[in-house]
Amino acid sequence: MQRPPVACRRAVRSLSPASSDSIWISDSLLASTFERFFRLTCQHQTRNGSHVPGPLEARRRSAKRRMTAMASASGGVSPLPFSLGALFGLRSSPSPTWRYEPPSKVLHRQPLDPPPMPPSRAIDLDSFFSTAISPILSQPPPLAPYVHESAPTLPDIQEPDMEICLEKFKALLDFEFTGLEYPAQLKKLESAYAYACPPNDRTGIFTLSVVEYLIKEKWQSRVSYPHQRMVMDLLRTPTVDLPDFPSPESLKIAKLVRQMSKGNFVATKGWPGLCRKLATALSDSYIMDAFPDKPTLDTTLPIFWELRSPDSGLTPLVHIKMRNQNIIKIHLSDTIAKNFAIQDLEEHIGFILTRPREGFKHLASLISKARRNQKVLEHMGPVFNRIPPSLMCKYIRAMPSELLEDGQAVTETAKMKVEIWLSILHYLDIAAGISGQESNYSRLAYASIAARGVRPSDVGNHLTRLRPIALMKALLCWLPYHESTCTVPTNDIVGCVESYFVPKDRSAANLKKLCMNKSLAELFFLLQRLSIPNHGIAELVLEFFLARKNLSDITSILDHFTVKGGSFSNPAFLLKYMHHALDEPRVSEDKRFVAQLLHSIRTLVIQGEKNAAFDPILRYLDTARNVHQLENILYLAHKAHLLPLGSTFTRNSRPLMNAKLIHQIAYQCSIDNTRTWRQSARSILYLYKYLTRNQLPIGPLFTQSVTRVFVMRPLMEKHFVDSRRFAWVCGMVRRVEGEHVARKLQEVFWDWRGELIQHAMRRNIELGGRGPAKVSTMKQLRLA
Numbered sequence: 099m100q101r102p103p104v105a106c107r108r109a110v111r112s113l114s115p116a117s118s119d120s121i122w123i124s125d126s127l128l129a130s131t132f133e134r135f136f137r138l139t140c141q142h143q144t145r146n147g148s149h150v151p152g153p154l155e156a157r158r159r160s161a162k163r164r165m166t167a168m169a170s171a172s173g174g175v176s177p178l179p180f181s182l183g184a185l186f187g188l189r190s191s192p193s194p195t196w197r198y199e200p201p202s203k204v205l206h207r208q209p210l211d212p213p214p215m216p217p218s219r220a221i222d223l224d225s226f227f228s229t230a231i232s233p234i235l236s237q238p239p240p241l242a243p244y245v246h247e248s249a250p251t252l253p254d255i256q257e258p259d260m261e262i263c264l265e266k267f268k269a270l271l272d273f274e275f276t277g278l279e280y281p282a283q284l285k286k287l288e289s290a291y292a293y294a295c296p297p298n299d300r301t302g303i304f305t306l307s308v309v310e311y312l313i314k315e316k317w318q319s320r321v322s323y324p325h326q327r328m329v330m331d332l333l334r335t336p337t338v339d340l341p342d343f344p345s346p347e348s349l350k351i352a353k354l355v356r357q358m359s360k361g362n363f364v365a366t367k368g369w370p371g372l373c374r375k376l377a378t379a380l381s382d383s384y385i386m387d388a389f390p391d392k393p394t395l396d397t398t399l400p401i402f403w404e405l406r407s408p409d410s411g412l413t414p415l416v417h418i419k420m421r422n423q424n425i426i427k428i429h430l431s432d433t434i435a436k437n438f439a440i441q442d443l444e445e446h447i448g449f450i451l452t453r454p455r456e457g458f459k460h461l462a463s464l465i466s467k468a469r470r471n472q473k474v475l476e477h478m479g480p481v482f483n484r485i486p487p488s489l490m491c492k493y494i495r496a497m498p499s500e501l502l503e504d505g506q507a508v509t510e511t512a513k514m515k516v517e518i519w520l521s522i523l524h525y526l527d528i529a530a531g532i533s534g535q536e537s538n539y540s541r542l543a544y545a546s547i548a549a550r551g552v553r554p555s556d557v558g559n560h561l562t563r564l565r566p567i568a569l570m571k572a573l574l575c576w577l578p579y580h581e582s583t584c585t586v587p588t589n590d591i592v593g594c595v596e597s598y599f600v601p602k603d604r605s606a607a608n609l610k611k612l613c614m615n616k617s618l619a620e621l622f623f624l625l626q627r628l629s630i631p632n633h634g635i636a637e638l639v640l641e642f643f644l645a646r647k648n649l650s651d652i653t654s655i656l657d658h659f660t661v662k663g664g665s666f667s668n669p670a671f672l673l674k675y676m677h678h679a680l681d682e683p684r685v686s687e688d689k690r691f692v693a694q695l696l697h698s699i700r701t702l703v704i705q706g707e708k709n710a711a712f713d714p715i716l717r718y719l720d721t722a723r724n725v726h727q728l729e730n731i732l733y734l735a736h737k738a739h740l741l742p743l744g745s746t747f748t749r750n751s752r753p754l755m756n757a758k759l760i761h762q763i764a765y766q767c768s769i770d771n772t773r774t775w776r777q778s779a780r781s782i783l784y785l786y787k788y789l790t791r792n793q794l795p796i797g798p799l800f801t802q803s804v805t806r807v808f809v810m811r812p813l814m815e816k817h818f819v820d821s822r823r824f825a826w827v828c829g830m831v832r833r834v835e836g837e838h839v840a841r842k843l844q845e846v847f848w849d850w851r852g853e854l855i856q857h858a859m860r861r862n863i864e865l866g867g868r869g870p871a872k873v874s875t876m877k878q879l880r881l882a
Contacts, residue, residue: 260300264307267294284331292337302341306351309333313358326358461493462500465518482526494523494542498550508556516547517560524564540568544575554638555645562646566614573639574621582634582667594628615651619658622666631667640671656699665702672699727788728756731763734781738773740766757794760785761803768803775811782807801834805843813850 270290291308295301312329332338333355341347482490501515502508523539547557554561554573561569578588618639625632643651666672735741742762767773767781782804789796808827812819824847832840 260296260304260307263294263296263304264311267291267308268311270294280328284328287328287332288335288337291332295339301339302347305333305338305340306347309351309354313354329358330355462497462515465501465515465522482522490526490539491542494539495546497543498546498552502547502550502552508552513556516552517557519543520547520557520560524560541571541575544572545579548576548579554642558642558645561642566617570614570617570621573618573642574635576638577635580634580638582631586630590628591630594624594630615654616658619655619662619664622659623662623664626664626667632664633666633668633671636666637671656702660702669702672702724792731760731785731788735763735766738767738770738781740770742766754795757789760789760794761797761799764800764803768806775807775815775817778807778811796830796834798835801831804830809843809847813847813854816854818854819847819851 267290270293271287295304309329312325312332333340333351340351497519498516501519502512520540520543523543526539554576561572564572577583578591583591622632622636625635640652640655643649643655732741740763742759764782764785767778767785770778786796786800786804788794789800804827808823809819828840828844828847831843
């Protein structure tokens with residue numbers, strides 16, 4: 099803007115000074131007076147040209163922000179549409195530096211009530227906006243209702259503190275209610291709440307604080323009527339805002355009111371109305387706003403079980419008066435169910451929530467649908483987790499009758515349904531363990547399906563996913579229902595199982611490190627000591643491992659059981675495992691496991707009762723074992739270049755020819771100095787066991803080989819020879835070559851070993867040592 103001419107400046111200087119009596123002129127009146135000297139519309143409010151931020155746009159924005167701040171500070175009076183400094187030629191401040199700011203959202207805040215002004219200074223603002231003064235002095239167009247959050251002149255509106263509001267509410271209640279009727283008391287209580295309630299979105303939290311205060315005993319002594327009824331009627335008032343539902347605050351209010359209304363029939367009459375008011379907040383829009391991706395049952399379903407009347411602990415008379423609460427249940431269940439995109443889940447959950455006593459039939463139908471739709475299975479666990487434990491136990495006992503058909507074998511479809519049911523219950527047990535509770539849903543389910551004739555191998559897909567300890571506990575649930583323990587009291591079996599898993603000498607850390615196969619073998623042995631038939635649980639366990647193709651686990655269990663010296667009460671069930679190991683073709687890597695399995699079964703059969711059915715297969719096993727061992731001996735001898743030249747072997751060779759071949763291999767092994775004496779000793783010992791197990795004759799050539807490997811070579815290499823080992827060699831020599839040869843060998847041995855010990859002692863004294871001199875120590879120090 100150009101500077102005013104010289105005449106105008108002189109006129110300003112010639113003005114007389116202002117009088118002492120000041121006259122207040124509003125900005126709106128002054129603006130309307132000077133409006134005829136300017137355009138009808140203010141150019142500062144028009145955004146001409148490009149909207150791309152730049153120097154010109156920044157200048158216009160700065161002017162607009164200044165005017166906006168003035169409009170907010172004037173309390174509803176329109177600001178000046180021009181600059182007085184620019185009119186009279188005063189220099190304005192330089193334009194602000196341009197800085198890009200993203201557009202901000204409009205902040206909607208509820209203004210506080212302005213403080214009352216004294217009557218003497220009240221001003222009629224409507225008279226200044228009147229257009230009857232002059233048609234020219236019309237009111238300028240109002241500003242756009244836009245408030246910028248970053249304006250530096252805007253005062254911050256602070257939210258009232260909840261404690262201050264609660265103290266204000268308590269101060270308003272500091273009067274006596276005894277002289278008033280109940281409607282007057284309730285009205286005073288509502289007015290106190292309305293006056294102290296904060297004017298923001300935290301009214302629900304304030305309501306919770308008010309309820310907690312009203313339930314206290316200090317306030318109860320001031321009222322003549324039951325305070326439970328007064329609190330209930332206050333919450334049912336439309337002007338009282340409750341927390342968003344579902345939320346922790348709303349759930350806490352429901353629990354407090356329920357505890358307060360127990361035993362008070364008058365207060366309980368208002369419970370359905372309060373439930374209906376809470377349920378109205380659970381709408382489709384609220385759920386989709388709170389959970390934009392997909393609502394979960396963990397957030398929407400708990401409130402339903404909190405409002406269920408059967409679990410509220412009220413009297414039967416109160417249940418009769420609360421029949422209209424079924425409408426609330428149906429509304430809640432429909433709202434929860436239809437917010438899921440799965441049709442099967444929507445159909446069945448609605449029925450389960452509204453009629454939980456008949457829900458097990460629909461649970462069975464839902465499990466059948468989950469077999470084809472795995473997405474349903476993801477939401478079934480949280481649904482069942484909200485069902486009360488007493489009702490859930492009834493479902494578990496009745497579920498096998500719905501999933502299985504009476505009088506028919508367990509089909510593949512029924513097996514899949516049972517496995518889905520067990521997976522859900524296993525999820526519930528894990529959830530209860532995380533929350534610090536105790537749940538035995540899975541064990542109850544195992545017992546219920548075992549009573550229906552389902553075997554562990556039928557639900558093997560589920561059991562293989564369990565941890566070792568959980569798997570052992572699951573398998574033992576079938577023990578009381580096996581036909582072998584029908585004569586044994588159930589309490590003895592259960593006590594035995596429980597005492598095994600909670601022993602006094604085992605900590606929780608050691609239980610996790612237990613070997614499952616060894617633990618099962620110990621359990622079989624424990625049942626044997628307690629005179630409880632152990633072949634029933636052994637048959638179920640081995641059948642489960644056989645169905646999973648775990649032949650190595652079966653071998654390990656039987657090996658541990660054999661080492662402990664145990665025996666089965668009826669080993670007839672082992673026949674099918676022997677036939678399975680012999681008939682099924684195996685690869686070369688499995689032959690070792692087959693041999694070990696057959697050996698363990700043979701040992702258990704021999705230790706147990708005599709059974710003529712085992713005689714043919716035992717004879718076959720003896721022949722097959724001898725052939726297998728001899729083939730192994732020849733293979734190892736050929737690999738070590740110990741097999742004599744021209745030696746032949748066939749499966750139909752006579753035993754005496756095999757014994758002669760064993761003697762030659764032993765002699766070659768004793769004179770082979772490329773191997774250590776310990777390697778040769780192990781080979782000779784394996785050959786000796788083969789001869790004694792098959793009752794083959796032992797000749798002088800074999801005893802000479804044993805003497806050379808176990809006595810002569812260690813002493814020549816200055817190794818100490820144990821007396822027990824020499825006694826074993828001397829006894830073999832006495833039986834084969836005669837007593838005189840054994841005596842001569844004994845004299846030579848004691849002299850030779852004495853010289854070795856004397857040599858070690860002499861070297862120890864020469865070097866300044868004290869105490870007894872050990873041959874092994876001197877050998878390690880390279881002094882012997």
